[in-house]
Amino acid sequence: xxxxxxxxxxxxxxxxxTDVERGSTIGEIVDRVVRDRSRxxxxxxxxxVPRASYDAAPVAEGDVIEVVSLVGGG
Amino acid sequence: xxxxxxxxxxxASRLILGSGKYKDYDQMVACxxxxxxxxxxxxxxxxxxxxxxxxxxxxxxxxxKRFTIxxxxxxxxxxxxxxxxxxxxxxxxxGELVKLEVIADxxxxxxxxxATIDATRILAREGFSVWAYTNDDxxxxxALEEAGAAAVMPLGxxxxxxxxxxxxxxxxxxxxxxxxxxxxxxxxxxxxxxxxAMELGVDGVLLNTGIAKAKDPVAMARAMxxxxxxxxxxxxxxxxxxxxxxxxxxxxEGRFTG
Numbered sequence: 001x002x003x004x005x006x007x008x009x010x011x012x013x014x015x016x017x018t019d020v021e022r023g024s025t026i027g028e029i030v031d032r033v034v035r036d037r038s039r040x041x042x043x044x045x046x047x048x049v050p051r052a053s054y055d056a057a058p059v060a061e062g063d064v065i066e067v068v069s070l071v072g073g074g
Numbered sequence: 075x076x077x078x079x080x081x082x083x084x085x086a087s088r089l090i091l092g093s094g095k096y097k098d099y100d101q102m103v104a105c106x107x108x109x110x111x112x113x114x115x116x117x118x119x120x121x122x123x124x125x126x127x128x129x130x131x132x133x134x135x136x137x138x139k140r141f142t143i144x145x146x147x148x149x150x151x152x153x154x155x156x157x158x159x160x161x162x163x164x165x166x167x168x169g170e171l172v173k174l175e176v177i178a179d180x181x182x183x184x185x186x187x188x189a190t191i192d193a194t195r196i197l198a199r200e201g202f203s204v205w206a207y208t209n210d211d212x213x214x215x216x217a218l219e220e221a222g223a224a225a226v227m228p229l230g231x232x233x234x235x236x237x238x239x240x241x242x243x244x245x246x247x248x249x250x251x252x253x254x255x256x257x258x259x260x261x262x263x264x265x266x267x268x269x270x271a272m273e274l275g276v277d278g279v280l281l282n283t284g285i286a287k288a289k290d291p292v293a294m295a296r297a298m299x300x301x302x303x304x305x306x307x308x309x310x311x312x313x314x315x316x317x318x319x320x321x322x323x324x325x326x327e328g329r330f331t332g
Contacts, residue, residue, distance in 0.1 A: 014120040033123050039131045040121060041165040046158060048165050066120060068162055070132045072102065073117025073148050074092030074233070074260075074282030 009061040020059060027054035030067055040069050075306060078278050080255050081203035081224040083142060083171070085112045088272070089302050090144065090257065092282025093117075096291065099135040105285050106141060108295035115144040115173050115280065118159055118166075144205065146173035151186070153193040160197055172197060173227070173259075173280075175207040183233040187214040191221050198222025207259050210244040212251060219254050226254055227280065230271060231261025234283045238267040242274055249275040265294075265301035272305025273313070 008019040013029065020029060026042055026049050034040050042049040043066040049057050059065065078085040087110040094117070096102035106114055116132060136143060145163035150156040153176055160172040174193055178186040185208050194204045198221065206223040208214050215226045228248055231237035238261060239245060249256050255277035262268055262281040271279050279302060288294035 014123055016123060018123075033126050034121055035127050036131070038167065039133055041118075041162040043158065043162060048161055050165065066162075067123075068118045068166075069121045069126070070116045070143075070145070070166065071119045072093035072096060072099075072132060073146060074094045074115065074280075 009059070011059055011061070011063045011065055013065050014067055024059055025055050026057040026059060026065070029059065029065065030054060033067060034069075040067050042067050075303065078255065080205065080257075080277075081171075083113070083203070085142070085278075087111050087113075087299070087302070088278035088306060089268075089298060090115060090259075090278060090280040091285065091295075092280070093132065094282055095286035099130060099132065101291060102286075103135055104292050105295040108292045108299065109285065110299045112140065113142045113144055115146045115282075117146055117148045118162055119149075142171070143168050144171050144173050147175050148177075150176055151179070152176065153189040153196075156189075156193045157196060160193075160202060161200075164202070170202045171205070172202050173205045173207060174223075185209050185229070187211065187217075190214075191217050194218055194221040194223050198224075205257065210241045210248070212244060212247045215248045215256070216251060219252065223254060225257055225277075226252065227257045227259035229260040230258045230267060231263075233260045235261055236263025236267075236284055236287075237261050238263055239270045239274070242270065245271065245276065246274045262298075265297040268298055268301040269305035269308070272302055273308050275309050278302075 009022050010019055045064050078088045089109050089111045090113045091106055091111045092115050093102055145168050147156040147159040156176050176186045176189040178184050187208055190206055194206050197204050203224040205225040206218045207227045210228045218226050230239040257278045257280055258271040258276050259280040262284045268279050285291050285295045
Protein backbone atom coordinates (compact mmCIF):
# COMPACT_ATOMS: atom_id res chain seq x y z
CA UNK A 1 0.00 0.00 0.00
CA UNK A 2 2.64 2.49 1.06
CA UNK A 3 4.76 4.20 -1.54
CA UNK A 4 2.86 3.03 -4.61
CA UNK A 5 1.81 5.56 -7.20
CA UNK A 6 -1.76 6.55 -6.43
CA UNK A 7 -1.53 4.64 -3.14
CA UNK A 8 -1.33 5.99 0.34
CA UNK A 9 1.32 7.67 2.40
CA UNK A 10 1.78 7.64 6.14
CA UNK A 11 1.74 10.80 8.24
CA UNK A 12 1.63 11.39 11.97
CA UNK A 13 -1.64 13.20 12.68
CA UNK A 14 -2.09 14.42 16.26
CA UNK A 15 0.36 11.78 17.41
CA UNK A 16 -1.30 8.90 15.55
CA UNK A 17 0.22 7.14 12.56
CA THR A 18 -2.37 7.72 9.83
CA ASP A 19 -2.57 6.60 6.20
CA VAL A 20 -3.78 9.23 3.76
CA GLU A 21 -4.16 9.18 0.02
CA ARG A 22 -1.09 10.30 -1.88
CA GLY A 23 -1.59 13.87 -3.04
CA SER A 24 -3.91 14.75 -0.14
CA THR A 25 -3.90 18.32 1.09
CA ILE A 26 -4.07 19.70 4.62
CA GLY A 27 -7.57 20.91 3.68
CA GLU A 28 -8.77 17.36 2.94
CA ILE A 29 -7.30 16.05 6.16
CA VAL A 30 -8.86 18.73 8.37
CA ASP A 31 -12.27 18.41 6.74
CA ARG A 32 -12.24 14.75 7.66
CA VAL A 33 -11.84 15.50 11.37
CA VAL A 34 -13.50 18.89 12.03
CA ARG A 35 -16.73 20.61 11.07
CA ASP A 36 -15.50 24.18 11.09
CA ARG A 37 -12.09 25.28 9.88
CA SER A 38 -12.38 28.55 11.80
CA ARG A 39 -12.20 26.61 15.10
CA UNK A 40 -8.75 25.12 14.50
CA UNK A 41 -5.13 25.89 13.76
CA UNK A 42 -2.71 23.57 11.99
CA UNK A 43 0.99 22.93 12.24
CA UNK A 44 2.99 20.82 9.80
CA UNK A 45 6.48 19.79 10.89
CA UNK A 46 6.32 22.50 13.56
CA UNK A 47 5.49 25.26 11.07
CA UNK A 48 2.10 27.01 11.06
CA VAL A 49 -0.02 26.28 8.01
CA PRO A 50 -2.12 29.43 7.39
CA ARG A 51 -5.83 28.70 7.06
CA ALA A 52 -5.95 30.32 3.63
CA SER A 53 -3.46 27.81 2.23
CA TYR A 54 -4.92 24.52 3.54
CA ASP A 55 -6.19 23.49 0.12
CA ALA A 56 -2.91 24.32 -1.56
CA ALA A 57 -0.77 22.52 1.02
CA PRO A 58 0.01 18.93 0.00
CA VAL A 59 1.22 16.50 2.64
CA ALA A 60 4.24 14.27 2.24
CA GLU A 61 5.29 10.92 3.62
CA GLY A 62 6.38 11.27 7.24
CA ASP A 63 4.86 14.70 7.83
CA VAL A 64 4.00 15.47 11.43
CA ILE A 65 0.68 17.32 11.51
CA GLU A 66 -0.99 18.85 14.53
CA VAL A 67 -4.61 20.05 14.43
CA VAL A 68 -5.46 22.00 17.57
CA SER A 69 -8.46 23.77 19.01
CA LEU A 70 -9.42 25.70 22.12
CA VAL A 71 -10.38 23.90 25.32
CA GLY A 72 -11.15 24.99 28.85
CA GLY A 73 -8.13 25.78 30.96
CA GLY A 74 -6.77 28.13 33.59
CA UNK B 75 -13.87 52.29 39.41
CA UNK B 76 -11.18 52.93 36.83
CA UNK B 77 -10.77 50.10 34.31
CA UNK B 78 -7.87 47.67 34.05
CA UNK B 79 -5.61 48.49 31.12
CA UNK B 80 -3.14 45.97 29.74
CA UNK B 81 -1.43 46.73 26.45
CA UNK B 82 -4.21 47.85 24.11
CA UNK B 83 -6.93 46.14 26.17
CA UNK B 84 -9.30 47.86 28.58
CA UNK B 85 -11.39 45.82 30.99
CA ALA B 86 -14.11 47.09 33.32
CA SER B 87 -13.49 44.20 35.72
CA ARG B 88 -10.15 43.42 37.35
CA LEU B 89 -10.90 39.73 37.48
CA ILE B 90 -9.71 37.35 34.79
CA LEU B 91 -11.29 33.91 34.82
CA GLY B 92 -10.22 30.51 33.60
CA SER B 93 -12.36 28.15 31.57
CA GLY B 94 -11.27 24.79 33.00
CA LYS B 95 -12.73 22.31 35.50
CA TYR B 96 -16.35 23.46 35.15
CA LYS B 97 -19.21 20.95 35.09
CA ASP B 98 -20.10 22.12 31.58
CA TYR B 99 -19.84 25.16 29.31
CA ASP B 100 -23.15 26.60 30.53
CA GLN B 101 -21.90 26.67 34.12
CA MET B 102 -18.64 28.22 32.94
CA VAL B 103 -20.41 31.09 31.19
CA ALA B 104 -22.78 31.60 34.15
CA CYS B 105 -19.72 32.01 36.39
CA UNK B 106 -18.09 34.46 34.00
CA UNK B 107 -21.26 36.55 33.99
CA UNK B 108 -21.64 36.45 37.78
CA UNK B 109 -18.01 37.49 38.30
CA UNK B 110 -18.27 40.50 36.00
CA UNK B 111 -15.13 39.45 34.13
CA UNK B 112 -14.47 40.65 30.60
CA UNK B 113 -11.37 38.52 29.99
CA UNK B 114 -11.12 34.73 30.08
CA UNK B 115 -8.21 32.40 29.51
CA UNK B 116 -8.35 29.22 27.42
CA UNK B 117 -5.93 26.43 26.51
CA UNK B 118 -4.98 24.80 23.19
CA UNK B 119 -5.08 21.05 22.70
CA UNK B 120 -5.15 18.50 19.91
CA UNK B 121 -8.61 17.93 18.48
CA UNK B 122 -10.09 14.48 19.07
CA UNK B 123 -9.63 12.80 15.67
CA UNK B 124 -12.53 10.41 16.13
CA UNK B 125 -15.13 12.51 17.92
CA UNK B 126 -14.39 16.17 17.18
CA UNK B 127 -17.29 16.52 14.76
CA UNK B 128 -19.87 15.53 17.37
CA UNK B 129 -18.37 17.62 20.17
CA UNK B 130 -19.28 21.11 21.24
CA UNK B 131 -16.54 23.66 20.76
CA UNK B 132 -15.67 26.12 23.50
CA UNK B 133 -15.88 29.01 21.02
CA UNK B 134 -19.56 28.23 20.39
CA UNK B 135 -20.23 29.36 23.97
CA UNK B 136 -18.19 32.54 24.09
CA UNK B 137 -19.70 35.91 23.19
CA UNK B 138 -16.56 37.50 21.82
CA LYS B 139 -18.03 40.99 22.01
CA ARG B 140 -18.39 40.54 25.73
CA PHE B 141 -15.34 38.49 26.64
CA THR B 142 -11.77 38.90 25.45
CA ILE B 143 -10.13 35.51 24.96
CA UNK B 144 -6.66 35.19 26.45
CA UNK B 145 -5.07 31.99 25.08
CA UNK B 146 -2.56 30.38 27.41
CA UNK B 147 0.43 28.11 26.93
CA UNK B 148 -0.48 25.86 29.87
CA UNK B 149 1.17 22.48 29.62
CA UNK B 150 4.37 23.77 27.98
CA UNK B 151 7.58 22.70 29.66
CA UNK B 152 10.04 24.58 27.46
CA UNK B 153 10.24 27.91 25.66
CA UNK B 154 10.01 26.36 22.18
CA UNK B 155 6.66 24.69 22.86
CA UNK B 156 5.31 27.90 24.38
CA UNK B 157 6.28 29.80 21.22
CA UNK B 158 4.54 27.20 19.03
CA UNK B 159 1.41 27.41 21.17
CA UNK B 160 1.31 31.22 21.09
CA UNK B 161 1.68 31.23 17.30
CA UNK B 162 -1.06 28.62 16.89
CA UNK B 163 -3.36 30.74 19.06
CA UNK B 164 -2.70 33.74 16.85
CA UNK B 165 -3.46 31.61 13.79
CA UNK B 166 -6.78 30.70 15.43
CA UNK B 167 -7.72 34.36 15.14
CA UNK B 168 -7.33 35.25 18.80
CA GLY B 169 -5.18 38.29 18.15
CA GLU B 170 -1.81 38.92 19.71
CA LEU B 171 -2.65 38.16 23.33
CA VAL B 172 -0.96 35.32 25.14
CA LYS B 173 -0.78 34.23 28.75
CA LEU B 174 2.69 32.78 28.67
CA GLU B 175 3.29 29.84 30.98
CA VAL B 176 6.42 27.76 30.88
CA ILE B 177 6.14 25.20 33.64
CA ALA B 178 9.23 23.65 35.21
CA ASP B 179 7.84 20.23 36.13
CA UNK B 180 4.60 18.26 36.49
CA UNK B 181 4.89 17.86 40.24
CA UNK B 182 5.18 21.47 41.41
CA UNK B 183 3.73 23.18 38.31
CA UNK B 184 5.96 26.10 39.28
CA UNK B 185 7.08 28.44 36.51
CA UNK B 186 10.44 28.01 34.80
CA UNK B 187 11.39 31.65 35.03
CA UNK B 188 14.51 31.57 32.82
CA ALA B 189 12.63 29.92 29.95
CA THR B 190 9.70 32.29 30.48
CA ILE B 191 11.99 35.31 30.17
CA ASP B 192 13.50 33.92 26.93
CA ALA B 193 10.08 33.22 25.42
CA THR B 194 8.78 36.65 26.49
CA ARG B 195 11.59 38.38 24.65
CA ILE B 196 10.91 36.48 21.41
CA LEU B 197 7.12 36.82 21.50
CA ALA B 198 7.25 40.53 22.37
CA ARG B 199 9.51 41.06 19.37
CA GLU B 200 6.93 39.24 17.21
CA GLY B 201 4.29 41.72 18.33
CA PHE B 202 2.55 39.65 21.00
CA SER B 203 1.08 41.19 24.12
CA VAL B 204 2.74 38.83 26.58
CA TRP B 205 1.12 38.31 29.97
CA ALA B 206 3.84 36.37 31.71
CA TYR B 207 3.08 33.89 34.48
CA THR B 208 5.92 33.79 36.99
CA ASN B 209 7.01 33.11 40.52
CA ASP B 210 6.43 35.61 43.34
CA ASP B 211 9.97 36.82 42.75
CA UNK B 212 10.62 40.57 42.34
CA UNK B 213 13.84 39.90 40.41
CA UNK B 214 12.11 37.65 37.87
CA UNK B 215 9.24 40.15 37.58
CA UNK B 216 11.68 42.94 36.75
CA ALA B 217 13.44 40.74 34.17
CA LEU B 218 10.12 39.90 32.47
CA GLU B 219 9.23 43.56 32.29
CA GLU B 220 12.61 44.30 30.70
CA ALA B 221 12.07 41.43 28.25
CA GLY B 222 8.92 43.17 27.01
CA ALA B 223 6.03 41.65 29.00
CA ALA B 224 2.79 43.64 28.79
CA ALA B 225 1.78 42.31 32.21
CA VAL B 226 3.56 40.26 34.84
CA MET B 227 1.55 37.58 36.63
CA PRO B 228 3.13 36.32 39.84
CA LEU B 229 1.52 33.32 41.53
CA GLY B 230 -0.19 33.68 44.88
CA UNK B 231 0.43 29.97 45.53
CA UNK B 232 0.94 26.89 43.32
CA UNK B 233 -1.62 26.31 40.53
CA UNK B 234 -4.80 24.66 41.76
CA UNK B 235 -3.71 24.72 45.43
CA UNK B 236 -6.14 27.34 46.76
CA UNK B 237 -3.59 28.26 49.43
CA UNK B 238 -4.01 32.01 48.98
CA UNK B 239 -1.30 34.68 48.89
CA UNK B 240 1.67 32.90 50.45
CA UNK B 241 4.19 35.71 50.17
CA UNK B 242 2.37 39.04 50.40
CA UNK B 243 5.61 40.93 51.02
CA UNK B 244 7.08 39.78 47.74
CA UNK B 245 3.88 40.63 45.88
CA UNK B 246 3.97 44.12 47.43
CA UNK B 247 7.60 44.52 46.38
CA UNK B 248 6.77 43.43 42.83
CA UNK B 249 3.93 45.98 42.68
CA UNK B 250 6.09 48.74 44.12
CA UNK B 251 8.80 48.29 41.47
CA UNK B 252 6.56 47.56 38.46
CA UNK B 253 5.89 49.79 35.47
CA UNK B 254 3.53 47.26 33.84
CA UNK B 255 0.30 45.86 35.33
CA UNK B 256 0.72 43.10 37.91
CA UNK B 257 -1.89 40.33 38.00
CA UNK B 258 -1.87 37.67 40.70
CA UNK B 259 -2.37 34.37 38.89
CA UNK B 260 -2.91 31.05 40.66
CA UNK B 261 -3.44 29.95 44.23
CA UNK B 262 -6.61 31.90 44.99
CA UNK B 263 -8.93 29.67 47.03
CA UNK B 264 -11.65 31.97 48.28
CA UNK B 265 -12.89 35.54 48.23
CA UNK B 266 -10.60 36.87 50.96
CA UNK B 267 -7.55 35.75 48.96
CA UNK B 268 -8.64 38.04 46.13
CA UNK B 269 -9.15 40.91 48.56
CA UNK B 270 -5.71 40.38 50.11
CA ALA B 271 -4.11 40.45 46.67
CA MET B 272 -5.98 43.57 45.58
CA GLU B 273 -5.18 45.35 48.88
CA LEU B 274 -1.50 44.83 48.10
CA GLY B 275 -2.03 47.01 45.04
CA VAL B 276 -2.00 44.45 42.26
CA ASP B 277 -3.92 45.49 39.17
CA GLY B 278 -6.01 42.34 38.91
CA VAL B 279 -6.40 38.68 39.80
CA LEU B 280 -6.70 35.63 37.57
CA LEU B 281 -8.40 32.57 39.00
CA ASN B 282 -10.02 29.33 37.87
CA THR B 283 -10.22 26.52 40.41
CA GLY B 284 -11.34 28.78 43.28
CA ILE B 285 -14.62 29.27 41.43
CA ALA B 286 -14.92 26.08 39.37
CA LYS B 287 -14.39 23.79 42.37
CA ALA B 288 -16.49 25.75 44.89
CA LYS B 289 -19.63 23.89 46.03
CA ASP B 290 -21.70 26.58 44.31
CA PRO B 291 -19.49 28.01 41.57
CA VAL B 292 -21.86 30.78 40.47
CA ALA B 293 -22.30 32.03 44.05
CA MET B 294 -18.52 31.97 44.52
CA ALA B 295 -18.07 33.90 41.27
CA ARG B 296 -20.32 36.60 42.69
CA ALA B 297 -18.30 36.60 45.93
CA MET B 298 -15.08 36.98 43.97
CA UNK B 299 -16.48 40.00 42.14
CA UNK B 300 -17.24 41.80 45.40
CA UNK B 301 -13.95 40.70 46.94
CA UNK B 302 -12.04 42.17 44.02
CA UNK B 303 -13.89 45.47 44.20
CA UNK B 304 -13.52 45.65 47.99
CA UNK B 305 -9.79 45.00 47.80
CA UNK B 306 -9.28 47.60 45.09
CA UNK B 307 -11.29 50.21 46.97
CA UNK B 308 -9.39 49.50 50.19
CA UNK B 309 -6.06 49.81 48.39
CA UNK B 310 -7.09 53.14 46.86
CA UNK B 311 -8.47 54.33 50.21
CA UNK B 312 -5.13 53.63 51.90
CA UNK B 313 -5.27 51.53 55.02
CA UNK B 314 -4.51 52.87 58.51
CA UNK B 315 -1.03 52.21 59.84
CA UNK B 316 -0.73 49.12 61.99
CA UNK B 317 0.26 49.64 65.64
CA UNK B 318 1.28 47.30 68.40
CA UNK B 319 -0.93 48.67 71.17
CA UNK B 320 -4.66 49.29 71.51
CA UNK B 321 -5.95 52.83 71.07
CA UNK B 322 -9.52 53.73 72.08
CA UNK B 323 -11.83 55.01 69.38
CA UNK B 324 -13.93 57.01 71.87
CA UNK B 325 -12.47 60.00 73.75
CA UNK B 326 -10.88 59.45 77.16
CA GLU B 327 -12.12 62.91 78.24
CA GLY B 328 -15.64 63.47 79.51
CA ARG B 329 -16.24 59.96 80.69
CA PHE B 330 -19.03 59.99 83.34
CA THR B 331 -18.72 56.39 84.42
CA GLY B 332 -16.42 54.79 87.05
